[in-house]
Amino acid sequence: MILDKKHELERKLFRQFAETEFTKELQDRLDETGEFDWDMHRKMARYGFMGVRIPRELGGAGGDYLSYALLIEEFARVDAALSIYANTSNSLGGGPLMMAGTQAQKEKYLPQIASGEKIMVFALTEPGAGSDAGGTTTTAIADGDDFILNGRKTFVSGAPMADWCLVFAKTDLAAKGSRGISMFVVDLKLPGVSLGAPEKKMGINGYPTCDVVMEDVRVSKDCLVGPLHRGFSIAMRTLDGGRLGMAAQAVGIAQSCLDESVAYAKERKQFGQPIGNFQGISFMLAEMATEIEAARQLVYHAAELKDAGKDATMACSMAKFYAAETANRCAYKAVQIHGGYGYSKDYKVERLYRDARICSIYEGTSQIQEVVIAGQLLKK
Amino acid sequence: MTFNSMNLDEFHDVWVFAEQRQGELMPAVLELVSEGRKLADELHCELHAVLPGHDVDSLAVTLGGYGADKVLIYDHELLKNYRTETYTEVIAQAVEAFKPEILLFVASNIGRDLAPRCAARLHTGLCADCTHLDVDLGGYIDFLRKESSVDVDNTNFESKMFDVERNLKMTRPAFGGHLMATIVCPRFRPAMATVRPGVMKLREYSSEKAAAVQVEKPAFRLDESDVQTDIIEIVKSTRKQVDLIGADVIVSVGQGIARDVDKGLALAAELADELGGVLGATRAVIDNGWLSADHQVGQTGKTVRPKIYIALGISGAIQHKSGMQDSECIIAVNKAENAPIFEIADYGIVGDLFDVAPKLIEEFRKAKQ
Amino acid sequence: MKIIVTVKQVPDTTGKVSVKPDGTLDRASMETVTNPDDLNAVEAALQLKDQYGARVITVTMGPMQAESMLRELYAMGVDECVLVSGREFGGSDTYATSQIIAAAIDTIGLDEDDIILAGRQAIDGDTAQVGPQIAEKLHLPQVSYAAEITKEDDGLLIKRMLEDGYMMIKVKTPCLITCVKELNEPRYMSVQGIEDCFDKEIRILSYEDLKDHPLIDKTTIGLQGSPTNIYKSFTPPQKSAGRMLKGNAQETAAELAKCLAEKHLI
Numbered sequence A: 001m002i003l004d005k006k007h008e009l010e011r012k013l014f015r016q017f018a019e020t021e022f023t024k025e026l027q028d029r030l031d032e033t034g035e036f037d038w039d040m041h042r043k044m045a046r047y048g049f050m051g052v053r054i055p056r057e058l059g060g061a062g063g064d065y066l067s068y069a070l071l072i073e074e075f076a077r078v079d080a081a082l083s084i085y086a087n088t089s090n091s092l093g094g095g096p097l098m099m100a101g102t103q104a105q106k107e108k109y110l111p112q113i114a115s116g117e118k119i120m121v122f123a124l125t126e127p128g129a130g131s132d133a134g135g136t137t138t139t140a141i142a143d144g145d146d147f148i149l150n151g152r153k154t155f156v157s158g159a160p161m162a163d164w165c166l167v168f169a170k171t172d173l174a175a176k177g178s179r180g181i182s183m184f185v186v187d188l189k190l191p192g193v194s195l196g197a198p199e200k201k202m203g204i205n206g207y208p209t210c211d212v213v214m215e216d217v218r219v220s221k222d223c224l225v226g227p228l229h230r231g232f233s234i235a236m237r238t239l240d241g242g243r244l245g246m247a248a249q250a251v252g253i254a255q256s257c258l259d260e261s262v263a264y265a266k267e268r269k270q271f272g273q274p275i276g277n278f279q280g281i282s283f284m285l286a287e288m289a290t291e292i293e294a295a296r297q298l299v300y301h302a303a304e305l306k307d308a309g310k311d312a313t314m315a316c317s318m319a320k321f322y323a324a325e326t327a328n329r330c331a332y333k334a335v336q337i338h339g340g341y342g343y344s345k346d347y348k349v350e351r352l353y354r355d356a357r358i359c360s361i362y363e364g365t366s367q368i369q370e371v372v373i374a375g376q377l378l379k380k
Numbered sequence B: 001m002t003f004n005s006m007n008l009d010e011f012h013d014v015w016v017f018a019e020q021r022q023g024e025l026m027p028a029v030l031e032l033v034s035e036g037r038k039l040a041d042e043l044h045c046e047l048h049a050v051l052p053g054h055d056v057d058s059l060a061v062t063l064g065g066y067g068a069d070k071v072l073i074y075d076h077e078l079l080k081n082y083r084t085e086t087y088t089e090v091i092a093q094a095v096e097a098f099k100p101e102i103l104l105f106v107a108s109n110i111g112r113d114l115a116p117r118c119a120a121r122l123h124t125g126l127c128a129d130c131t132h133l134d135v136d137l138g139g140y141i142d143f144l145r146k147e148s149s150v151d152v153d154n155t156n157f158e159s160k161m162f163d164v165e166r167n168l169k170m171t172r173p174a175f176g177g178h179l180m181a182t183i184v185c186p187r188f189r190p191a192m193a194t195v196r197p198g199v200m201k202l203r204e205y206s207s208e209k210a211a212a213v214q215v216e217k218p219a220f221r222l223d224e225s226d227v228q229t230d231i232i233e234i235v236k237s238t239r240k241q242v243d244l245i246g247a248d249v250i251v252s253v254g255q256g257i258a259r260d261v262d263k264g265l266a267l268a269a270e271l272a273d274e275l276g277g278v279l280g281a282t283r284a285v286i287d288n289g290w291l292s293a294d295h296q297v298g299q300t301g302k303t304v305r306p307k308i309y310i311a312l313g314i315s316g317a318i319q320h321k322s323g324m325q326d327s328e329c330i331i332a333v334n335k336a337e338n339a340p341i342f343e344i345a346d347y348g349i350v351g352d353l354f355d356v357a358p359k360l361i362e363e364f365r366k367a368k369q
Numbered sequence C: 001m002k003i004i005v006t007v008k009q010v011p012d013t014t015g016k017v018s019v020k021p022d023g024t025l026d027r028a029s030m031e032t033v034t035n036p037d038d039l040n041a042v043e044a045a046l047q048l049k050d051q052y053g054a055r056v057i058t059v060t061m062g063p064m065q066a067e068s069m070l071r072e073l074y075a076m077g078v079d080e081c082v083l084v085s086g087r088e089f090g091g092s093d094t095y096a097t098s099q100i101i102a103a104a105i106d107t108i109g110l111d112e113d114d115i116i117l118a119g120r121q122a123i124d125g126d127t128a129q130v131g132p133q134i135a136e137k138l139h140l141p142q143v144s145y146a147a148e149i150t151k152e153d154d155g156l157l158i159k160r161m162l163e164d165g166y167m168m169i170k171v172k173t174p175c176l177i178t179c180v181k182e183l184n185e186p187r188y189m190s191v192q193g194i195e196d197c198f199d200k201e202i203r204i205l206s207y208e209d210l211k212d213h214p215l216i217d218k219t220t221i222g223l224q225g226s227p228t229n230i231y232k233s234f235t236p237p238q239k240s241a242g243r244m245l246k247g248n249a250q251e252t253a254a255e256l257a258k259c260l261a262e263k264h265l266i
Helices: A003-023 A024-031 A037-047 A065-076 A080-085 A094-102 A104-116 A229-269 A281-307 A313-343 A348-360 A366-379 B027-044 B059-065 B082-099 B111-122 B137-147 B207-212 B256-272 B281-287 B353-368 C037-053 C064-074 C092-106 C130-137 C193-196 C247-264
Strands: A122-123 A141-142 A145-158 A164-170 A181-185 A191-193 A209-220 B014-017 B047-053 B070-075 B102-106 B126-130 B132-134 B169-174 B180-184 B191-197 B212-215 B227-237 B247-253 B280-281 B308-312 B329-334 B346-349 C002-007 C009-011 C032-034 C055-061 C080-084 C115-119 C142-152 C155-162 C165-172 C173-180 C202-205 C229-234 C244-245
Touching: A003 A037, A003 A065, A003 C064, A003 C229, A037 A080, A037 A145, A065 A080, A065 A229, A080 A348, A094 A104, A094 A229, A094 C142, A122 A145, A141 B308, A145 A181, A145 B027, A164 A209, A181 A209, A181 A229, A191 B247, A229 A281, A229 A313, A229 A348, A281 A313, A281 C244, A313 A348, A313 A366, A366 B082, A366 C202, B014 B027, B027 B047, B027 B059, B027 B132, B047 B059, B047 B082, B059 B070, B070 C130, B082 B111, B082 C142, B102 B111, B102 B227, B111 B126, B111 B191, B111 C092, B111 C130, B126 B169, B126 C092, B132 B137, B137 B169, B137 B247, B169 C080, B180 C080, B180 C115, B207 C229, B247 B256, B247 C002, B247 C244, B256 B308, B256 B353, B308 B353, B329 B353, B329 C080, B346 C247, B353 C247, C002 C037, C002 C092, C002 C130, C002 C193, C032 C037, C032 C064, C037 C055, C037 C064, C037 C142, C037 C173, C055 C064, C064 C080, C064 C193, C092 C115, C092 C130, C130 C142, C130 C173, C142 C165, C155 C173, C165 C173
Parallel strands: A122 A164, B014 B047, B014 B102, B047 B070, B070 B212, B102 B191, B126 B191, B247 B280, B247 B308, B308 B329, B329 B346, B346 C244, C002 C055, C002 C115, C055 C080, C080 C202, C115 C173, C142 C173
Antiparallel strands: A141 A145, A141 A164, A145 A209, A164 A181, A191 A209, B132 B169, B169 B180, B180 C229, B227 C165, C009 C032, C142 C155, C155 C165
């Protein structure tokens, strides 16, 4: 795909911002402390990054999925954790409301999310329900005009900083599997809500993740997003867009692996010459570059389909599957090219290796993407 | 007599704008007077310094000592402190009255404010920030032979458009120092230039010339109605400015200190102290806020030519090189053996400045004992 | 209040610069950028706009390719972009350029409370001359090297940087101010700005539009008319490579000290 002028300029902005603002000091600090950087969050918000894909009338920039994918790719190319800062509001946080919210709900939540004043996160996974989201045990029981929520959500990215959380809970206890699940906006300051300790993760430090525990949390029926008992299909459709973003993130990480490797292969000398002169190294670079470009085109194509309003479920899963695996392969090769130095924290590839590892796990493992792709193939 | 900048024959003599601040001449004015002397000799004419200010008569002797034949003093209360509008008015009146052939300014913040304004009013050309000036064509060709990649023996220096022997040839860096251009102003007079401080060689002071200097106070018009700005205050920097231009030894740091800025700066400062030198830096260091702007060496900073220039962790971008490559002895320490700085270094050490600098301090200390 | 900002698209001399065998710059191989100091001027204008309300207009002279820069300025929040473009203007030196831009600004029109901002200097020529010369042509007061700009009742209070300190200067509007890097940190484009910038109009002022303006002297514009001409251009000398010292830190340091002592440099 050849980008049009507008998207080309957006890419320039995203790259300029990331390369200037995501300093090495900031990257190292986030990786070491795992703490969220509010200043960066606010700075991103000021330039409209939180609302790239949120409509203009709801306080966003009114961009499309392609703009969003470019944003995540370029940010992740410099720092994967910081790419998530501007991701949630445009995908799992803002996405379900854009798709299924009432006008009142959109007006209540989206402008504040787009401006960065508030953070909305997404809670689907439970200790016993990961890839099998249908195994959700959190419940929301109707009580007059309210619902009472009970249960535990785990690995909720961004929960420690969030104001609101989209919670998937069983509303029809008799329904089997993924049926009978509904989606609620839960204010995390409500009585009965508590947060677990931030997880100690392998990578993507600087965007904390923790459990959200609900004990008899009372929310009004205005907090129900989308039709009762039909929340799971919204979750799945939201995940399409989310997968697109995470695929873009994987492309960014993979590209960074390549950038670092090319620079190192030119600089590092062994046997009296730069190691890039050796085919063992140069072929790895060629493989990385080719796979990254293929992954990138899958991502852009999926974004184009979504922007055209076409069914993009399979395209998003293919992009996520291939880009995530590419990121992992590139990270492996990047460390290999760097040799012992790649195993040392002095070099960026050490962190890239850890950051890349999550790509094939979150927002649907690679295996789940294969299930989705195969399912599409076989249903016809 | 009306002033017409195209009547070339009416113009004669070389002029230097003698920039003073609070009654003190800017040091680079003396470099400019020295250079102006050379040009006046080549043109067989006089060198005059034009000196606007208030109570500045005493400066005339110094200007004479460095080569001025005559000093034109424009004394007025309103000229005590520099203002664009009053100084422009006075310089324009002076030029219109006496018609100098060449008019030079120091390329200081004041010279670069005043000169363009004067050139626009006088309807003539101005060349900014020159690093070399010639009238004599032979001298110019010699300069190119030594200081450029031009094949001078196979180059045509004649021009159908103007007299190449008489016109001032003003050479300056362009495009961040990647190119040098020699500019001429063939159709208008005076030919005007601002000249970069620190570049022109200072002549020896002559008490004989100083004693012989003529002083003239021409008539001029200036009143309150010429004033368009209010100077609320003038603040001299309390922190002592780094005298890069006068230093014999400069130890400069670049991006290489990024790993541990405080330690890198401390090492460089200690090394500079050991050699009685001062601390310089690349633009990147200044842009990162690690050192103040008066430390900057290079195209947008200062041009230096110390006896010893030590570059620590400086890759050698052309912008930096253009400001220091005339140093007598350049020593470069850099991790990357293909760093461009090594192309101009007299001595190169491939290594981490954090390892090498402490050893240099140690060895220099030993060598001095 | 209108704030007119003069801007220029320049080759990025901080990146890779290649020079053709004839000693001229290989512009085709270079990236173009908005001149860095000009972005400080644009930022200053946008800040004044944010604070007091103003219409920010940028004026540039250059080929039609300068459009890409103007789109970016729109995306930063500029209200109107004017492109002065004509073959007859090509090759102008600072004197000629300032004449043309002054005529363009006069065509846009200046009111009592208007301000003209310019960058200190452009990285291609580093002359710092066009700003003051525009002010002269328009008979306006100027303050160059501004590191702080504060709006007051009937004018501006400027912190004007000098090599050895600074001056605080009050100046009445309309006036021209040239801006240094220390003045501010230019903002980025916004996503919303980019979404809209390609739909905005760019006002073109051609040679035809300006040739009869009283500030234009047709004999002193363009390459032919410019008072200064390039006589020769060449690449600067490269000092030849010296000696690379071999060994570890201790050995090289000792060797260097010995060499310098022998040359009586220390």
